[in-house]
Amino acid sequence: MLQIQCPYCGVRPESEFAYGGEAHIARPTDPSTLNDDQWAEFLYMRTNTKGVHAERWRHARGCNRFFNALRDTTSDRFLAFYRTGEPRPVLAGGKP
């Protein structure tokens, strides 16, 4: 069970959270202007990063807030936690 740092409540066990998939995939403001390929890209295509992954979590059984995290999917180590709407942090060493 991972330990996750909710930006509001602090460090909590994973069982309080719901994983929300890849972060920074904004819903298009006007979906009707997208062609089917572009829409499928929004719906389904994911980077599935092997490495530093920006992802959403919701403190579903806590403060109920969505937030984002950077996690290395090759070690499951979290590298940053940040609130929804904030830009993806630049990690030390310039790794995006």
Next chain:
Amino acid sequence: MQRYSALSIFHRGLSGHESWRPQWRRAAPKAAYDAVIVGGGGHGLGTAYYLASVHGLTNIAVLEKGWVGGGNTGRNTTIIRSNYLFDESAALYNHALKLWEDLSQVLNYNVMYSARGVMMLAHNVHDVQVAKRHIHANRCNGVDNEWLTPEQAKEFCPPLNISDNIRYPVLGAALQRRGGTARHDAVAWGYARAADALGVDIIENCEVTGFRKDAHGAIEAVETSRGLITTRKVGVVAAGNTSAVMRLADVRLPLESFPLQALVSEPVKPAFPCVVMSNTIHAYISQSDKGELVIGAGTDAYTSYTQRGGLHINTHTLDAICELFPMFRRMQMLRNWGGIVDVTPDRSPIIAKTPVKGLYVNCGWGTGGFKATPGSAHVFAHTIANDEPHPINAPFNIERFRDGFLIDEAAAAAVAH
């Protein structure tokens, strides 16, 4: 190829087994191949075998970044069944099931396919409806699957707790008698040996690091940790690592990779005759030939490539097993392990051409790829050889996500009211 039989073991046993040769050669990569398969698991090795045996393509190589069969092939719970709901799925998995039935003889390698029966439990009215829908659809598709009352289920699987004193009593079960298990390592090794015998190079410790495309964007070479390999056809069968490999060719896929854990108990004398699965209680169990209870459950919640997961997955899997089989409460977990399963949005695989000419992909098997191994390999080989999908895998294309023609086994099974 050295034929395997009881007699050959006896003969060679008399001379201390000194005369056995390697089951497959330790090949070094050549500069060029007619086709290259990326991924030395069951699906990839099988693909190479069928390319060679069915399509006559023998100047081919299988590239494996680690050791053959070391990925999900060697990490799964070995369940084989074909009782899927949608016609497309039933056709694919049943194609595989037919190949399983004489795979040992075809490969001259005992893969220990054992049709012990796969029983899927229903615990509520919705489960019963879903099970019946499967059974009817399967019957009409020529796939065996039958309904058992709780008493019949208990007769088929004596350890099953069908009393009312459990949280979700068993209301019945769908049984596929032809379903069962096989020996996972043997599948990889058997295909490797048979492919090797047909001239296929199986190259371990060889990681793909890039693709080269020609002026028209078609594949012309694969860059590897062991040098450049020229080829016009590449089939990627890299399971959990597919996204990473395909990214090297700038192909994006609707995939996410999750950790999936499984475990075995200590070996005991025969105590469990079949495979039992429960979607509602979230667990599945069988007993291996060695005597271990083989148990699996759902994935961890998050994407990961670590091949490990949380303790809570184990507690939730085993409380389900103990609820259904309370006599196993004193059994002991011997070994737990993790794999990386690549999951598509509709939980059905992709076996298809890609936007890149000469590049083919076979992925997205999620938690259930082992059972499809021979069928998947067979139709993927067809796709690579002909540059056109086999009718069976035609629906399992990438475009279905754009066009909305999903083959949504998960949604069909798991919506509650």
Next chain:
Amino acid sequence: MADTTPTRIPASLIDARRSPVVTRRDWLQPLAPRARFTLRGGADARRAAGAAFGLVLPEDACRSAATPTRAALWLGPDEQLLLGLETDTASIQEGLEQALRGIAHSLVDVSHRQTALEISGPHAEAILNGASPLDLSLSAFPVGMCTRTVFEKADVVLWRPRADTFHIEVWRSFTDYVSSLIAEIGREYYPGDGRAA
């Protein structure tokens, strides 16, 4: 929004207003019915509501403010659980609605949505840790801390009003589960208690 206080409820009905049955023990008690409101909104809503409620609603995460008869529990940056005496339900609601007029917010009566249990005594932490994965030591979970959290397979709000006492707010249909589970865990410490009825 309707006034939710019964005006002429027959006595039999008032008696009926009881939480799901929990076997009473020295260390595990069901708490009496109480007034509960979920307030969601911004700091302006919290300021206004606090003034009417008679408390400064906590701005710090997972902290509470309390008087002998009322409490405000921070459940999220935009969510507070307000607790009061059952008999004050109507007056609390009126007061809050009046104070919040013109301020964007959501105030919802959840008095009957959940029940409350009190677990106390020297083993309270250990018993709770039979199902709660949180660090409940006083340094990590000090007096006054509150949080929504997971309790094995149920969601609860856990609040520590005193060092040796926790209150568990739980949705009513999970009360049986949570109280039975606590009783089951507690058997180790209170072997005579048996399992919850």
Next chain:
Amino acid sequence: MSAFRTATGGRIDRSRVIEFEFDGVRYTGLAGDTLASALLANGVHLMGRSFKYHRPRGVLGAGAEEPNALVGVWRDEARYTPNLRATTVELYAGLKAESQNRSPSLTVDKGSVNSLLSPFIPAGFYYKTFMWPKGAWKSLYEPAIREAAGLGRAPRLADPDRYGNRHAHCDVLVIGAGPAGIAAARAAAAAGASVILCDEQAEFGGSLLADPTAEIDGQPAAQWLAASLAELSAASRVTLLGRTTAFGYFPHNHVGLNQKLTDHLDKPAEGAIRERLWQVRASQVLIAQGAIERPLVFPGNDLPGILLASAARTYLNRYGVRVGEQIAVVTAHDAAYQTAFELKAAGAGIAVIADVRADVDAALLEQAAGLGITVRRAATVLGTTGKLRVTGLVLGSVSGEAVQAGDTIACDAVIMSGGFTPSVHLHSQSRGKLEWQPALGAFVPGEAAEATLSAGACRGVFGLAAVLNDGAAQGAAAATAAGHGAGVRTYQASEAARHGGGFLGALPQPGGKPGKKAFLDWQNDVTTRDIALAIREGFVSVEHVKRYTTNGMATDQGKTSNMNALALVAATLGKPIPECGLTTFRMPYTPVTFGSFAGYSRGDLFEPVRRTAIHDWAREHGAVFEDVGAWKRARYFPRGGEDMHEAVNRECIALRHGCGIFDASTLGKIEVVGPDAATFLERLYVNSWANLKVGRSRYGILCREDGFVYDDGVIARLAEDRFHVTTTTGGAARVYAFMEDYLQTEWQDLRVWLTSITEQYSVIAVQGPNARRVLEPLIEGVDLSATALPHMGVATGRILGVPMRLFRVSFTGELGFEVNVPADYGRAVWEAIFASGESHGIVPYGTEAMHVLRAEKGYIIVGQETDGTLTPDDAGLGWAIGRQKADFVGKRSLARASMQTADRKQLVGLRTVDPAVVLEEGAQIVDSPGQTPPMRLIGHVTSSYHSAVLGHSIALAVVRGGRARLGHTLYVPMPEGDIPVTVTSTVFYDADGARLHG
């Protein structure tokens, strides 16, 4: 007392004699014994049979590493536990144990024929045979193999014992309470850190328990141990957990511990917890698991009576047991000498010390000579004699590459040492790297992946003083890392044993060939020849060797075998050991009981049983319940011996002619409040909401972004800024999460807040032509007339004085109301309505009648008619879509060409040609009769019932291009033949809705 028990010494309680049974024979032991030590004290070495060849086996070790002595233990039939290591089973009065994997008995085992056949059943033989005739694998070979395989037998009865669980946090978790662990725990505790110290054994002390002569800080080690433990016990922030194995290292310093609480007790208290799973989250994990002695690999090394030297020392010094009368020692390590000396002092004869090394410390040789013990250097072992017990050791001598045969030394026990393998299991489980230390011939922990430290022998530090000081230093470092600065203290210590030497692989044999029956993995019967065969057949990766030979895959997980096998692989391939790599260490460290993972979760605690406030009334009135998610819902209310169909028919007719009352409390309810609430619903649901008036409600449909129906429910507007949204029972939690997702991450501009009110209200549906008459007398402040409260009208008022939200809605097609009252009043209000309704023919009805009634009206149930692949239009709900809306969730997907095609599966009604035939739900549909598999399937039956009111069966189905097939005949192919059906409208009853608007 037996001849093998020493007169004095050991940590057993000689005043407490304990009776026990092994294979039906009664023995006695002493309090403090393990089953293994007690049997050894009785001269019993033969304790088990191996997995494959059924070879007779004695104990090899004295602890968790034991591969041979596996036994079944039971107090009663329901508490039968197979495969326990006799070396870790603590003796209690009346213990019953039996050996395993033998038939009919341990001394005479039919299966031992496998040993004779061993030349013909080498590693992996089963992959090469049993293939003919096809089908024989399952019917013939597999059953035989299964019967022969397995170890013990599975328990047959439900386990009555209880299991517990505890989550815990600490600054420093110290795993292993030997000298390193204790020194570490003391250091961390002294610094103010909170500490959990666990050890798998009954007694803390580790190696100190078997070393009577060691001294620490000038006092005997036993005294130091007692004082240290007293100090730790007294410390308030230290938790000591004995009989507690750290079995698994999970991500983010989450460690699973298994604590055994009752297995050692004569009579566990009724209801006592047998085992507890500790789930520990530690800031720092300090591993002090020590090292495990390696056996030496030589022909015949598996006979009973051959065991590890360290085990013999433990049996002697901790349990007061000599493992034999005349003991031969084979060693490549100094420590075995001390064991020999101590055994000699305890009265055993030492037949020989055969040292593999040519160069041996002169002091040891001198000491041996002084005791009259012969030492052979540069020795090797060519074989052993004996059948059920070792009787002799065939020695050889090594000179360069040459091996000379030597003499046979008579003995009744052989103790051996190949040196010690640091226990890097947990470090490796945590994904920490391992480093090869050539000087030690061992892997030790390298770079950590988590906040992990190791101390003492498990990281290659040997010698008591060094181990203590390493423990103290690492303990202080762990405390510091956890935020408690600590100074480092040092210990003075002395011990008799020395710590030089070691050997990996197989002892040299004549001709450089692997000898016969030289075992690497005792339990799985893997020999040096199997390894050679695997490599010959091309299995050169260590993982392949492991899988092909099964080396290291037994219940001991290779604790004694992995390093020797690896060395053999490396030697055969001519590669350095570190280049061959090590197989992965997998959780658990030692086998862990399933029940301890399950903990309290069983029966009603397996998952919450959710009951409504009206549940008890329903139960008292004979309801039969069904599980819907975690809820219990009343399915039907049988009267006087009715079966379900009779009850449902009666309930339906009573409702359509009079009135029915239904508990709809489980439906999800969300209060959506805020100035932008209407805008929010407008964006989310497919329907229009802006134009919904206060006091009115509307049936809403929610799609996912992929355009498929996700949920549905009635949504009422209570105020301009307040909506009462209902969801399906199963959808409550996920719709709430879905809404929060859009609010928090996509539409942060909206001022809207959600509150779940599912459980705030009891929802009582009162349906039927008499519904108004039933409710009217009870209600205040609401005019129930059709004009004041028309269909889909919503009002607030009071019922019996209780505040109420009243919905004029119908899921039956009749005049209907849903009364929402605060849940604590639910039952009382229900009873009052029921009483009021008795003169109007009211009946309670359950979910089954509800399903029939709604199907008669063609109302869908999400999850039954829909399955995640149907669009609103497919489900016949296209009318609900707000056509003017620029966007809503799913709209773009619905615009794809594939969503518009005429052959999509569409919801239709079906009538069977024979009105008495009720189709089976899930049955498939074809458009021509007489098809054979594979058929062209065009749809399936989603709902099917007998309609008592209509007097015929009805069904809903999804059919390709269904709406264009209205009036067509289709076929439902069943095993008994095709059932012809006619495609109809989905509405079977009251098509113009007159009753609804009554």
